[in-house]
Amino acid sequence: MTPGQVLLFAVGGLANAAYLFIVAAGLSLVFGALRVINMAHGSLYMIAAFVTVVIGNQLGAGLGFWGGMLVAVAVAGAIGGVVEVLVLRRVYGREHLVQLLGTYAVSLIIAGAVRIVFGANYRTIVSPIPGHLDLGGYSYASYSLFMIAAAIAIGCAVWAMLYRTSLGRNIRAAVADPDLLNATGVNVTRLYTTVFMIGAALAGLGGSIVAPSQAVGSSIDTDVLVLAFAISVIGGLGSIVGSAVGALIVGMVISFGLVIPATNPFALAFVFIIMTAVLIVRPRGLFGLPES
Amino acid sequence: MLKVEGLNVRYGKSHVVFDFSVEVEDGKLLAVLGRNGAGKTTIIRGITGLLPGASGSVSVGGRDMSGWPAHRRTRGGVAYVPSGARCFQNLTVDENLEIASHANGGDRGWTKKRVWELFPKLEGLKNNMAGGLSGGERQMLALGRALMGNPRVMLLDEPTEGLAPVLVQSIGTLLGTLKSTGVSILLAEQNHQMALRVADRAAFIEKGRIVEVLPAARARDSEVLHRILGV
Amino acid sequence: MTLVPRSVRPLVWVALALAVTVVVAACGGQPSGNQSQSFKGTKKVGYSAPLTGQSALYGHAVSQSLQLAADDINAKGGVNGYKIEMDIQDDGTTVPQAVSNTKNMILQDNVVALMGSVTSAQCLAESPIAKQNKVITIDATCNSWQLTMQPDIVNPYWVSIVPNTYMEGTAAGRLAAKLNVGKIFIVSPKYLFGISETNAFVAALKKANSSTQIVNDPSTWYVPFPTNPRWDSTINAIQAAKPDLVYSNIFAADQINFIKQALAVDPQFFVKYPMTTLVSVDELNSLGSQYPEGMHAYMRAPFFALQTNNARLTDFISRYRAKYNNEYPSDWAVMDYDAFMLWAQAANAAKSFDADQVIKQVSGHTFDSLRGYKITIRSDELQANVGETTGTTTSSGGTYPFPVLKDVTNLKGDDLLMPLQMVNEIKGNQCDAKAGDPTTASFALCPSWKAS
Ligand SMILES: Nc1ncnc2c1ncn2[C@@H]1O[C@H](COP(=O)(O)OP(=O)(O)OP(=O)(O)O)[C@@H](O)[C@H]1O
Ligand SMILES: [Mg+2]
Numbered sequence: 001m002t003p004g005q006v007l008l009f010a011v012g013g014l015a016n017a018a019y020l021f022i023v024a025a026g027l028s029l030v031f032g033a034l035r036v037i038n039m040a041h042g043s044l045y046m047i048a049a050f051v052t053v054v055i056g057n058q059l060g061a062g063l064g065f066w067g068g069m070l071v072a073v074a075v076a077g078a079i080g081g082v083v084e085v086l087v088l089r090r091v092y093g094r095e096h097l098v099q100l101l102g103t104y105a106v107s108l109i110i111a112g113a114v115r116i117v118f119g120a121n122y123r124t125i126v127s128p129i130p131g132h133l134d135l136g137g138y139s140y141a142s143y144s145l146f147m148i149a150a151a152i153a154i155g156c157a158v159w160a161m162l163y164r165t166s167l168g169r170n171i172r173a174a175v176a177d178p179d180l181l182n183a184t185g186v187n188v189t190r191l192y193t194t195v196f197m198i199g200a201a202l203a204g205l206g207g208s209i210v211a212p213s214q215a216v217g218s219s220i221d222t223d224v225l226v227l228a229f230a231i232s233v234i235g236g237l238g239s240i241v242g243s244a245v246g247a248l249i250v251g252m253v254i255s256f257g258l259v260i261p262a263t264n265p266f267a268l269a270f271v272f273i274i275m276t277a278v279l280i281v282r283p284r285g286l287f288g289l290p291e292s
Numbered sequence: 293m294l295k296v297e298g299l300n301v302r303y304g305k306s307h308v309v310f311d312f313s314v315e316v317e318d319g320k321l322l323a324v325l326g327r328n329g330a331g332k333t334t335i336i337r338g339i340t341g342l343l344p345g346a347s348g349s350v351s352v353g354g355r356d357m358s359g360w361p362a363h364r365r366t367r368g369g370v371a372y373v374p375s376g377a378r379c380f381q382n383l384t385v386d387e388n389l390e391i392a393s394h395a396n397g398g399d400r401g402w403t404k405k406r407v408w409e410l411f412p413k414l415e416g417l418k419n420n421m422a423g424g425l426s427g428g429e430r431q432m433l434a435l436g437r438a439l440m441g442n443p444r445v446m447l448l449d450e451p452t453e454g455l456a457p458v459l460v461q462s463i464g465t466l467l468g469t470l471k472s473t474g475v476s477i478l479l480a481e482q483n484h485q486m487a488l489r490v491a492d493r494a495a496f497i498e499k500g501r502i503v504e505v506l507p508a509a510r511a512r513d514s515e516v517l518h519r520i521l522g523v
Numbered sequence: 524m525t526l527v528p529r530s531v532r533p534l535v536w537v538a539l540a541l542a543v544t545v546v547v548a549a550c551g552g553q554p555s556g557n558q559s560q561s562f563k564g565t566k567k568v569g570y571s572a573p574l575t576g577q578s579a580l581y582g583h584a585v586s587q588s589l590q591l592a593a594d595d596i597n598a599k600g601g602v603n604g605y606k607i608e609m610d611i612q613d614d615g616t617t618v619p620q621a622v623s624n625t626k627n628m629i630l631q632d633n634v635v636a637l638m639g640s641v642t643s644a645q646c647l648a649e650s651p652i653a654k655q656n657k658v659i660t661i662d663a664t665c666n667s668w669q670l671t672m673q674p675d676i677v678n679p680y681w682v683s684i685v686p687n688t689y690m691e692g693t694a695a696g697r698l699a700a701k702l703n704v705g706k707i708f709i710v711s712p713k714y715l716f717g718i719s720e721t722n723a724f725v726a727a728l729k730k731a732n733s734s735t736q737i738v739n740d741p742s743t744w745y746v747p748f749p750t751n752p753r754w755d756s757t758i759n760a761i762q763a764a765k766p767d768l769v770y771s772n773i774f775a776a777d778q779i780n781f782i783k784q785a786l787a788v789d790p791q792f793f794v795k796y797p798m799t800t801l802v803s804v805d806e807l808n809s810l811g812s813q814y815p816e817g818m819h820a821y822m823r824a825p826f827f828a829l830q831t832n833n834a835r836l837t838d839f840i841s842r843y844r845a846k847y848n849n850e851y852p853s854d855w856a857v858m859d860y861d862a863f864m865l866w867a868q869a870a871n872a873a874k875s876f877d878a879d880q881v882i883k884q885v886s887g888h889t890f891d892s893l894r895g896y897k898i899t900i901r902s903d904e905l906q907a908n909v910g911e912t913t914g915t916t917t918s919s920g921g922t923y924p925f926p927v928l929k930d931v932t933n934l935k936g937d938d939l940l941m942p943l944q945m946v947n948e949i950k951g952n953q954c955d956a957k958a959g960d961p962t963t964a965s966f967a968l969c970p971s972w973k974a975s
Contacts, residue, residue, distance in 0.1 A: 005759075005763045008759045008762060008763060009756070009759055011755075012755030012756055012758070012759045013755070015753065015755050016751070016753045016755055016756075019752075019753050111575065115574075115575070119583075120574065120579050120580065120582070120583035121580065121583070121808070121809060121850075122580060122776065122779055122809040123809075124779070124783065124809065124810060124811075124813060126813065127787055130787075130790075132787070132788055132789055132790075138759070138762045138763070139762065139788045139789040139792075140788065141784070141787035141788040141789075142787075143787050144755070144784075144787065144788075166390070166391075169383065169387050169390065169391055170391065172380070172382055172383060173380040173382075173383055173387075173391055175382065176380045176381050176382045176383070177378065177380055177381075179342055180374065180378055180379075180380065181380070181391075182342060182361070182362040182363050182366075183340050183342060183362050183363075183366055183372040183374070184363075184366060184391055184392045184437065184441070185363050185366035185367045185392065185394050185441055186363055186391070187361070187363045187364075188363070189361075210752075213753075213780075213783060213784055213787060214752050214779075214780050214783065214784075215752075215776050215779035215780055215783065215809060217579055217580065217776055218575055218579055219575045219576045219577065219579050219615070219616070219776070220752070222575075222576070222615075223577075223749070223751075223752050223776075224752070227751060254751060254753075254756060255755060255756050255759075258743065258746065258756040258757070258760070259743060259756055259759070259760045259763070260743075261740035261742045261743050262742070264740075264742045264743045264745075265742055265745075267747070268747045268751075
């Protein structure tokens with residue numbers, strides 16, 4: 001492998017990691033704050049991808065994408081709010097199985113609704129950031145570089161929200177002791193709705209960002225969920241830093257693993273081997289907090 | 293002034309607090325005394341609005357707060373200091389105070405600066421995680437956090453539990469000072485000596501019911517104190 | 524002990540109720556049927572469809588086409604006097620769900636026939652169940668030749684009317700060989716279909732043009748299936764290898780994602796690295812004008828290449844479009860219409876639904892195909908001599924909202940079918956093969972192939 005090729009595959013791994021992280025960031029935030037595994041996360045992501053494509057194309061392919069993204073994030077956030085009020089409120093603090101069932105039910109409903117509204121056909125939108133970068137004889141898609149930048153920006157924004165704003169401080173306090181937080185004058189019920197809406201909006205942002213690079217169909221919800229959970233388990237559910245590290249590991253393993261003949265047959269298996277190893281050695285994940 | 297009328301608390305089917313009614317005037321302190329399991333904590337939490345199984349009415353300074361959720365009561369001037377010096381362990385000392393500051397009753401105007409003055413030790417620890425503090429430091433932080441909400445009413449659940457005598461002493465002094473600023477205090481304590489020293493009156497609880505309310509001076513060597521607390 | 528805590532039950536019920544409503548609505552309700560007909564009763568024909576998941580696109584088209592076929596049959600009096608109802612169950616493009624659908628359809632719904640599923644992995648799992656219960660399967664999509672020939676897989680009630688991987692791989696190999704290029708890069712999904720078809724491609728290529736070199740290591744030919752939607756790894760490997768031609772049999776969402784992401788890396792990607800690839804109208808339609816021109820495509824039944832002087836197909840296209848929202852019928856829709864009609868015709872001829880009786884009316888018999896020619900089911904392995912269409916993608920000049928093919932060749936099935944001698948060698952276990960692993964069995968290990 002020449003140095004140019006190493007760079008090529010490394011950037012490929014980064015793009016893959018960025019894609020996974022963008023999707024998993026909201027999942028991680030919601031689990032961290034609400035201790036709820038949101039099976040409907042992929043559904044919100046899917047709705048947003050569809051909305052982005054439909055509105056974006058309506059507004060004019062290319063720059064219309066940004067308008068689509070705005071609407072998509074708002075729609076995902078709003079649906080998140082409704083879901084929180086109608087479903088999640090009933091399952092907080094219950095066993096994870098109940099929560100899984102509740103959010104799984106939501107994901108089924110959304111999947112069905114998406115099929116009715118958007119049909120079975122794949123939809124596509126042209127990239128709002130066309131063009132590519134040529135370096136050392138290889139080409140890099142501008143949009144992949146944009147996705148990498150977007151992932152970094154989203155990671156920093158979520159981190160700053162958690163550690164540099166009063167909302168984030170309240171979220172962290174709610175993780176530690178929601179009762180005490182309530183008795184400290186914070187409306188925890190509303191805080192939870194807010195967190196879930198942010199998580200949903202992040203899922204939506206992910207769907208929007210990913211839309212121009214993929215066929216948007218009624219199954220992208222489950223496509224992404226498996227790997228998103230894998231990176232969350234590796235990095236530690238609930239930790240943004242963990243999700244980023246998990247995404248990097250998985251992205252790189254897939255990118256390099258698939259091109260090296262000796263490792264190709266095991267590349268994807270290796271992701272799950274790492275996941276299992278982490279579960280055995282450190283069940284809460286590399287950066288996760290133990291459950292209280 | 294805190295006025296509680298007909299407070300009943302149930303945990304599911306089990307009825308734990310029966311018809312608890314008290315008044316605590318501005319600047320007065322009511323000690324709530326009783327054995328382990330008598331229902332002291334439940335009474336306090338019932339007043340905070342944290343228990344879904346509580347019924348009865350609660351008013352502060354004439355404002356009826358019955359039916360309000362806990363966070364509104366807090367913002368309306370009810371501060372709760374739970375037992376065990378509970379703090380947000382994953383937040384810094386500074387954040388633990390910040391989180392409770394919502395301007396209320398501006399005249400008493402508690403700020404972080406005043407809390408640092410009150411507990412100078414905390415200022416040096418302000419960037420530490422609350423989880424890493426000693427029990428005594430955490431209790432100071434819990435009190436400081438309650439004060440940051442500028443309360444008109446304070447509900448304290450065994451604030452001296454596990455503290456060294458010196459600290460117990462200074463908490464007693466602090467409660468005296470708070471009274472003088474007009475705060476109504478309801479204090480649940482095992483340490484009846486300390487409690488009765490600062491209290492104006494004492495309510496004795498047995499199996500979730502008030503069995504007697506006495507002025508502090510008379511409570512000190514009353515029959516009920518001996519009977520209930522076995523001293 | 525209750526599995527679902529009491530307080531959640533209402534939620535689950537709401538979800539189920541909604542899901543059911545959704546599915547019913549999505550299926551577009553029941554066709555009204557012909558009121559003047561009187562039927563002896565109703566019989567069901569089953570299809571485990573990928574209405575969701577990786578191949579949702581195909582499942583959608585096939586379901587619509589089968590519904591149309593059932594309506595057509597019922598309008599002509601049904602089969603053996605019975606009204607035929609399609610029993611279509613979503614399998615999410617997964618094997619376990621396809622298996623459970625197949626069991627449900629056979630054991631609970633008493634289907635009288637099955638239509639083959641989309642992926643070979645699913646068909647591989649469904650076939651033994653159908654065989655054990657003696658239910659005939661007419662397969663028009665999954666096409667690994669192993670399904671009809673390999674001794675441990677063969678099912679005497681399994682009929683293939685889709686060009687199998689041998690036929691298709693051969694067509695692709697010849698197509699690539701004609702391009703006479705130096706270096707070829709291979710990308711294929713890692714499961715029975717991909718491996719089977721790629722083996723056939725490589726064998727045909729080598730046979731036709733031995734100077735061609737395959738630049739990537741065989742262990743990197745295959746990508747996990749269903750896969751991560753990001754194709755960076757493959758795209759970058761192609762950039763690094765700089766081949767003259769890419770051979771692919773990735774399909775549905777995978778192909779669309781791969782093409783989109785490759786074009787983002789370089790709009791000239793498929794000019795620099797032209798591709799010989801499996802395509803269907805569904806991929807062309809999904810990408811529309813974004814589908815690159817100049818791709819060397821091989822297709823199973825593209826309506827636009829088969830409709831000239833083909834009244835039946837033209838009529839089918841217009842009725843399909845009228846019924847389904849002006850959609851164009853994909854290759855899958857065309858082939859599964861054939862599958863249903865073939866079964867209906869054979870069952871009518873047999874005057875029975877019994878699989879043994881119906882198979883007798885299939886094996887060695889000849890049927891009309893929407894593809895515009897007659898197809899005969901060779902009795903040796905119940906494979907139809909269906910053709911393959913090759914050509915180069917080009918703009919349709921506005922006729923369709925997607926590209927079509929130029930330089931079209933409609934290859935004849937008889938020229939592609941596996942030689943009988945080889946079929947018999949495979950069926951007779953005379954070819955070397957790694958025991959117990961159907962995916963490594965290659966016809967190239969058969970005596971007659973080695974000899975040729
Ligand atoms: N969450 C709960 N669910 C059910 N019963 C409870 C719960 N919390 C407390 N109880 C019961 O209510 C009664 C009163 O308990 P409470 O904690 O109020 O007593 P306490 O006077 O504060 O005791 P201590 O002095 O030990 O703190 C006890 O019998 C206790 O077992
Ligand atoms: Mg107590």
